[in-house]
Amino acid sequence: MEQNETITLGARICALRKAQCMTQEQLAEQLGVTFQAVSKWENDIACPDVLLLPRIAEIFDVSIDELFGRAAPAEPVPQPEPFYMDGLPWPDDGNLYAVVCKGHTLLSHLQLLRYSRQRQELRIVLQGDVAGVTSDFGVEIHGNVYGDVKAGDGAVCGDVAGNVTAGDGVDCGSVSGNVHAGDGVRCGEVGGSVDAGDSVHCQGSVAGNVTAGDGVTCGDVDGSVRAGDGVTCGNVGGDVHCETLHCASVKGG
Numbered sequence: 001m002e003q004n005e006t007i008t009l010g011a012r013i014c015a016l017r018k019a020q021c022m023t024q025e026q027l028a029e030q031l032g033v034t035f036q037a038v039s040k041w042e043n044d045i046a047c048p049d050v051l052l053l054p055r056i057a058e059i060f061d062v063s064i065d066e067l068f069g070r071a072a073p074a075e076p077v078p079q080p081e082p083f084y085m086d087g088l089p090w091p092d093d094g095n096l097y098a099v100v101c102k103g104h105t106l107l108s109h110l111q112l113l114r115y116s117r118q119r120q121e122l123r124i125v126l127q128g129d130v131a132g133v134t135s136d137f138g139v140e141i142h143g144n145v146y147g148d149v150k151a152g153d154g155a156v157c158g159d160v161a162g163n164v165t166a167g168d169g170v171d172c173g174s175v176s177g178n179v180h181a182g183d184g185v186r187c188g189e190v191g192g193s194v195d196a197g198d199s200v201h202c203q204g205s206v207a208g209n210v211t212a213g214d215g216v217t218c219g220d221v222d223g224s225v226r227a228g229d230g231v232t233c234g235n236v237g238g239d240v241h242c243e244t245l246h247c248a249s250v251k252g253g
Helices: 009-019 024-031 036-041 050-060 109-121
Strands: 094-096 123-127 134-136 138-142 147-150 164-166 177-183 186-189 195-196 200-202 210-214 223-228 231-236 245-250
Touching: 024 036, 024 050, 036 210, 094 147, 094 186, 123 134, 123 195, 134 138, 138 147, 177 186, 186 195, 195 200, 200 210
Parallel strands: 094 134, 123 138, 134 147, 147 164, 164 177, 177 195, 186 200, 195 210, 210 223, 231 245
Antiparallel strands: none
C-alpha cells in the first residue's frame, strides 16, 4: 500500500478492511465493538481505543507503524560469525590489518611487491572511527583514527591520534605524531615531523621538522624546513633550506 502522509488513520483502516474483503460488521465482531464504532473510525469522527491498535494491526497483518502510515523499521541484518586465525604476525590489539592471501598463504610485504600492479589497484574503504590501521595497500577512512595509520599506498582519513606512514600521498586531518609519505601530504596540524616525497600543505602548525621534495605551505614550524622548492609558512624555529622563502620569521639560518 502506498504511503501518503495526508491519508488519515480512519482512511487506512477502511482501505485495509476492504483489501481483505471484510465488512464493518466482521471487523467489529473481531474487535468486540459495534459496527457503528468502526464506521466512526473510518469517517474520522472518532479514533480507536489505543488498546485496540495492536489487535487492529494484527488483523490486517501490518505493524502499528504501518497502520499510522510510517515505514516499518528495517529488520536487523544477521552478521556472519567472525573467523579467527591463529599464528598471525601481529598482536591481537583491536586494530584493523588489511592483508592479501594467496590461497591459504598470507603474503609478506616483499611477496606482495611481486604483484605491484594489483597492489596499486587495491584500496580499503572504511566508514567510521577505528583504533588503528595497517594495510599493505591504500586506505580510505571516513572517520578518525585513534592510533597509527600504516599504508603501502596512499592514505586518506580524518584526524589521527598517532603516526601516519604511507607509500604514496597522505590526505588527512590533524595528526598527533609524525607523517611520512612517499608522495605529497595534505593535513591539518601536526604534532611531530613531516617527511614527504612531494609537496607539503599543512593548514596548521608543525611541532617538528618539515622535509619535502617540492614546496611547503604551512603555519608555524618549531623545527627546521628543507624543501625542493619554495617555502611559505609562519614562524620557523630552526633552519630553512629552499629555493624561495616567504616566512614570518626564521630563528635559524
